[in-house]
Amino acid sequence: MDNPALVDVIRGNVTESLHRGAVAIVDTSGRRVFGIGNVEARVFPRSAIKALQALPLVESGAADALDLTDAELALACASHSGEEVHANAARVMLMKAGLAEDDLECGPQWPQRMEDAAKLILENESPCGLHNNCSGKHAGFLGLAKVMGVATRGYIEPEHPVQREVRLAMEQLTGDTLSEDICGADGCSIPTYASPLESFARAFAAFGTGEGLEPLRAEAARRLYDACINEPYMVAGADRLCTRVMETFRGRVYVKTGAEGVYCGAIPELGFGIALKCDDGATRASEVMMATVLEALLELNDDEAALLDSLVNPPVLTRRGIQAGHIKPRQEFLAALKAALP
Numbered sequence: 001m002d003n004p005a006l007v008d009v010i011r012g013n014v015t016e017s018l019h020r021g022a023v024a025i026v027d028t029s030g031r032r033v034f035g036i037g038n039v040e041a042r043v044f045p046r047s048a049i050k051a052l053q054a055l056p057l058v059e060s061g062a063a064d065a066l067d068l069t070d071a072e073l074a075l076a077c078a079s080h081s082g083e084e085v086h087a088n089a090a091r092v093m094l095m096k097a098g099l100a101e102d103d104l105e106c107g108p109q110w111p112q113r114m115e116d117a118a119k120l121i122l123e124n125e126s127p128c129g130l131h132n133n134c135s136g137k138h139a140g141f142l143g144l145a146k147v148m149g150v151a152t153r154g155y156i157e158p159e160h161p162v163q164r165e166v167r168l169a170m171e172q173l174t175g176d177t178l179s180e181d182i183c184g185a186d187g188c189s190i191p192t193y194a195s196p197l198e199s200f201a202r203a204f205a206a207f208g209t210g211e212g213l214e215p216l217r218a219e220a221a222r223r224l225y226d227a228c229i230n231e232p233y234m235v236a237g238a239d240r241l242c243t244r245v246m247e248t249f250r251g252r253v254y255v256k257t258g259a260e261g262v263y264c265g266a267i268p269e270l271g272f273g274i275a276l277k278c279d280d281g282a283t284r285a286s287e288v289m290m291a292t293v294l295e296a297l298l299e300l301n302d303d304e305a306a307l308l309d310s311l312v313n314p315p316v317l318t319r320r321g322i323q324a325g326h327i328k329p330r331q332e333f334l335a336a337l338k339a340a341l342p
Contacts, residue, residue, distance in 0.1 A: 003037035007285040011325035019285035023276040026201035028211040034340040042194035048258030051077040056165040058220035062147035073227035074234035075136030081237035082111030082131040093139035104129030106188040134188035173203035204273030208266025261286040296337040
């Protein structure tokens with residue numbers, strides 16, 4: 001089945017482009033609260049599920065053994081922009097495990113912001129694994145390997161003990177079987193498994209509330225949730241949607257982006273988990289989709305409403321910064337949300 005168009009890109013008064021996609025909202029009982037598009041199709045979640053991948057780090061006791069702070073746990077869940085604060089925090093995480101940047105197997109990546117990349121160039125330096133947007137996650141994997149007493153080299157391989165622990169946690173939270181035939185390599189080289197959007201939404205309903213989880217895992221989920229909402233800058237960085245939403249909503253909402261137009265989130269006060277994907281992988285559309293869902297679900301104060309209004313209808317700008325159009329959710333998407341949600 002073809003997914004419906006959910007987002008329009010308007011230039012002048014004409015729709016110039018459109019983005020198709022799917023959205024699943026699931027409650028803690030596993031009931032589908034809302035679904036549009038094929039939410040049962042398998043998709044790679046990419047970085048949107050980093051908080052779930054960090055659960056073994058906490059529930060194993062490794063986070064305590066390494067004395068990881070909230071900022072460092074948030075970085076373990078992050079797709080950061082490679083700012084100095086992020087690279088330095090990843091370096092400290094490695095030092096706490098008796099390791100160094102050469103132990104990272106995520107590969108180098110230029111910082112996302114021009115000013116951060118320019119600083120490296122001016123200092124005659126090149127980006128390294130610490131600047132990779134996944135360096136915190138990898139530092140967490142390495143710390144877990146160290147505390148487990150297993151080899152750190154090759155920690156990215158599917159059958160390494162660390163990745164087996166991560167896969168088991170993902171299977172238990174999603175209710176899906178993660179086999180080799182649905183496995184790919186993520187951009188940072190770790191295994192990524194394709195599951196239905198509905199399964200990821202179910203996992204984040206549990207992550208945000210702890211409901212249905214064993215006490216140790218529920219506590220680990222709560223600790224990671226709290227770390228991310230306490231240190232939202234570490235989850236993404238300057239001018240990033242994940243950071244801006246979690247800063248503004250002050251604990252009410254957890255959201256996390258992933259490559260290729262994926263977003264996941266949790267709203268504990270409603271007991272809902274959210275997972276969505278833009279078919280063509282466009283972040284500009286997945287951000288509008290997530291903001292639209294949050295706006296439909298929640299009662300908002302003035303600050304929350306102002307932020308979501310800017311994210312639901314972001315401008316299309318010329319090179320001179322003049323507004324030439326805007327991006328917006330399709331009326332059919334809005335109508336379906338209104339009909340499905342109380």
